[in-house]
Amino acid sequence: MAENRLLDVVDVHQSYGEERVLEGISFEMDRQDVKVLVGPSGSGKSTMLRCINRLTDIDEGEIALDGESIYDMNQNDLRRQVGMVFQDFNLFAHLTALENVTLGLKRVRDMSEPDAVEKAARQLESVGLREQANSYPAELSGGQKQRVGIARALAMDPKLMLFDEPTSALDPELIGEVLEVMRDLAEEGMTMLVVTHEMGFARQAATDVLFLEDGELVEQGPPDQLFEAPEQDRTRDFLGRLTSLHGDQ
Numbered sequence: 001m002a003e004n005r006l007l008d009v010v011d012v013h014q015s016y017g018e019e020r021v022l023e024g025i026s027f028e029m030d031r032q033d034v035k036v037l038v039g040p041s042g043s044g045k046s047t048m049l050r051c052i053n054r055l056t057d058i059d060e061g062e063i064a065l066d067g068e069s070i071y072d073m074n075q076n077d078l079r080r081q082v083g084m085v086f087q088d089f090n091l092f093a094h095l096t097a098l099e100n101v102t103l104g105l106k107r108v109r110d111m112s113e114p115d116a117v118e119k120a121a122r123q124l125e126s127v128g129l130r131e132q133a134n135s136y137p138a139e140l141s142g143g144q145k146q147r148v149g150i151a152r153a154l155a156m157d158p159k160l161m162l163f164d165e166p167t168s169a170l171d172p173e174l175i176g177e178v179l180e181v182m183r184d185l186a187e188e189g190m191t192m193l194v195v196t197h198e199m200g201f202a203r204q205a206a207t208d209v210l211f212l213e214d215g216e217l218v219e220q221g222p223p224d225q226l227f228e229a230p231e232q233d234r235t236r237d238f239l240g241r242l243t244s245l246h247g248d249q
């Protein structure tokens, strides 16, 4: 296996009861790749991300991180190595921004309180939230909350970051600040798999765009190729609609 390979997704099938949600998905990610996953509602995008950090188990196929099957890994190790950012932030309301970030460091990484606080403070600063460390989620804007969510995931020093529509719950004027943090991360070389409708981000930051429809990976390729010269009519139709709606950030 190539030394640069970080993630292998091989012929993954996944159902909920009778409903087949993923029907033979295969793709790879090298270190520092930024892949954007797009597709209609219900096409299986969130399910694909959830399979990668084992929030959902797969029926068939293989997923390997750094050459090791995720099913052979300790679940804690996997969750530490694969950070996840959710649409609705998933912050604890009764904890400050800083406490939201230190929690995982203490529980999953076994850090002492002072070490965790120091690391969390640095991570919050890196997403522009030094002043907000002691604020509670209710005192933060949506964009700030999402940046806490990103800082919390980054604090674990993950190898791979998964983002599930990180800006979909935000007012339009707050989307840019979150995308900026994500673009910076991409430039710093973080490996990222991002479900988003923000086609401006895809064009600027993605190494590849993956188009999922009805649980199948219809087409994947560099953004220029997928936007300008897609091989499949289905890709052209979908991306054309998406770009006219979400192409400006």
Ligand SMILES: Nc1ncnc2c1ncn2[C@@H]1O[C@H](COP(=O)(O)OP(=O)(O)OP(=O)(O)O)[C@@H](O)[C@H]1O
Binding pocket: 016, 019, 021, 039, 040, 041, 042, 043, 044, 045, 046, 047, 048
């Ligand atoms: N926990 C679950 N139990 C049963 N069915 C589920 C569950 N989660 C998702 N599904 C179904 O699986 C299919 C794929 O859902 P998924 O959430 O992966 O789609 P998505 O592409 O992320 O959609 P959206 O763009 O709306 O977020 C849908 O038909 C959905 O109803």
Ligand SMILES: [Mg+2]
Binding pocket: 045, 046, 047, 164
């Ligand atoms: Mg989804």
